[in-house]
Amino acid sequence: MIKKTDQEVMRENNTKLVLKTLFDTDQTSRSLIADKINLQKSTVSSIVRELHEQGLIEELGIGEASNIGGRRPNLIRFNRKYGLVLAFDMGVKHLKYSVNYINGELIHQDSIKIYTNKVKDIFALMKDIILNLNHHNTLNGLIGIAIAVHAPVSNNLVLYSPFLDFETFDLIEALKELIDVPVVIENEANLTAIYIRDFYQHAHQVQFDNILAINIHNGIGVGTIIDRRLYKGLNGLSGEIGRSIIMTGNKEYRRLEEIYSEKAVLDRIAQLKNKPNFTLEDFVSLMENKDPEVTSIMEQWVTAIAQITYNSIQYSAPDAVFLSSRFIAHFPSLLDRINEEYVALEPLGPTQIISLDDHIHELTLLGGVSLVARQILGLESYDLSFTK
Numbered sequence: 357m358i359k360k361t362d363q364e365v366m367r368e369n370n371t372k373l374v375l376k377t378l379f380d381t382d383q384t385s386r387s388l389i390a391d392k393i394n395l396q397k398s399t400v401s402s403i404v405r406e407l408h409e410q411g412l413i414e415e416l417g418i419g420e421a422s423n424i425g426g427r428r429p430n431l432i433r434f435n436r437k438y439g440l441v442l443a444f445d446m447g448v449k450h451l452k453y454s455v456n457y458i459n460g461e462l463i464h465q466d467s468i469k470i471y472t473n474k475v476k477d478i479f480a481l482m483k484d485i486i487l488n489l490n491h492h493n494t495l496n497g498l499i500g501i502a503i504a505v506h507a508p509v510s511n512n513l514v515l516y517s518p519f520l521d522f523e524t525f526d527l528i529e530a531l532k533e534l535i536d537v538p539v540v541i542e543n544e545a546n547l548t549a550i551y552i553r554d555f556y557q558h559a560h561q562v563q564f565d566n567i568l569a570i571n572i573h574n575g576i577g578v579g580t581i582i583d584r585r586l587y588k589g590l591n592g593l594s595g596e597i598g599r600s601i602i603m604t605g606n607k608e609y610r611r612l613e614e615i616y617s618e619k620a621v622l623d624r625i626a627q628l629k630n631k632p633n634f635t636l637e638d639f640v641s642l643m644e645n646k647d648p649e650v651t652s653i654m655e656q657w658v659t660a661i662a663q664i665t666y667n668s669i670q671y672s673a674p675d676a677v678f679l680s681s682r683f684i685a686h687f688p689s690l691l692d693r694i695n696e697e698y699v700a701l702e703p704l705g706p707t708q709i710i711s712l713d714d715h716i717h718e719l720t721l722l723g724g725v726s727l728v729a730r731q732i733l734g735l736e737s738y739d740l741s742f743t744k
Contacts, residue, residue: 367403370395370399372735372738374393374395374404374407375735376735376739377392378412379434379459379733379735379740380741381433381434382433383433384431385429385432386429386430386432388429404432411435412435413434414433414436414437415432416433417431418430434459436458436459436743437457437493437494438457438458438494438495438499439495439496439497439498439500439732440456440457440458440492441456441458441500441725441729442454442455442456442485442489442501442502443456443501443720443721443722443724443728444504444724445503445504445720445721446475446478446504446505446520447519447574448506448519448574448619449469449470449471450468450469451481451482452467452717453465453466453467453482453721456721457492457494458499458729458732458733459729459743460555460725460743460744461743462722463492465718467717474524475525475527479525479527479530482531483534486498486501486531486534486535487534498535499732500539500540500728500729500732501531501537501540502539502542502721502724502728503541504542504543504721504723504724505517505520505522505542505544506519506543506577507519507522508593509542509546510588510592510593512528513528513541515593518575527541528541538731540724540731542723542724543579543592544577545569545578545595546588546595546723547579548571548579548678548680548719549569549723550723551569551719551723552564552569552581552712553567553581553584554726554740554742555722555726556678564674564675565581566581566672566673566674566675567674567676567678568581568668568672568674569581569677569678569680569712570664570668570678570679570680572618572679572681573617574617574619576598576612576616576617578594579595580594580672584739597664597668598611598612598613598617599613600612612664615660616661618681618683621653621654621683622634622639624653625639625642625649625650625653643687654690657683658690658694659697661679662697662701663697665677665679665694666698669707674707675707675708676707677710678711679691679694679709679711679712684711684713685711685712685716691709691711694709695709722742726742
């Protein structure tokens, strides 16, 4: 490995500061950037010239002079049309995907029903989307792919998957053979946590340095942000709380997600109602009609989620816990009841509990866009303000 000189390292860091400032600003000028990050204007101008040559800057023309007069500035901004990021969410019954500019701005989103657990067959759907992708007048077209999976991931490899067959097909290698762009695969709860940090907080003008994102879907998983960095633990296994053990008597046990995940709840109701093809829409209808059996099950669910949230908070004492659940998105009053039961457990700190009702179907997609965009720009460790 060739060791960089101090001057080269300083230049690289300054370039990243300029790029971050551009990314976070709707429009600016070379002199404003220099003032904001305390660099010489000549240094900023030189870096801007390099970034412009790479296609990362868009010229906006001459701006207005300041109140004290002087030359009118040349306005610039980050070029969101530098390229596209394609994000996939591989669910049990669907393949969601979105096409975004590199700054996160959504261009197109869709969902395809799937009837297989074979990753090779799902790849065929991905391949069709990639080969027919409109470049939307971007400079470089597709520049990166993100994939959300409901499984633990380490070093871009799925460790095990309870839902999809990753063992017999190398999805990452197949995608790389198809198109030469970075491909990143990550756990969906981790991507939800990244979404909160990079999209939600800026949109709501809040600052949380430490958060938990509890995803309650086919399983139950937690994405963890500590000091604004994603924490993954040993081999990427942090946050697998759905696998936590509950003793049920006679030295038998069950896992949390086998009882309290959305899938487990829907399966239980389907069995009670003797309706094999029970759907979320059926659940919503029964809830709206205050079905007594469903009401009883959901009272148990609320208590369990309050306790799971309480127990999770004891480990990391986050600023906020974000709950991602279609149940809560459809019935926001469930969050109020969860909060009531949580408070009754007498928590020690002021951790907030917040529901991710908005954009619940695109959280992991946007988190994936952020992960890939940061890698492409070399800004993995910088705070960035992404746009929906």
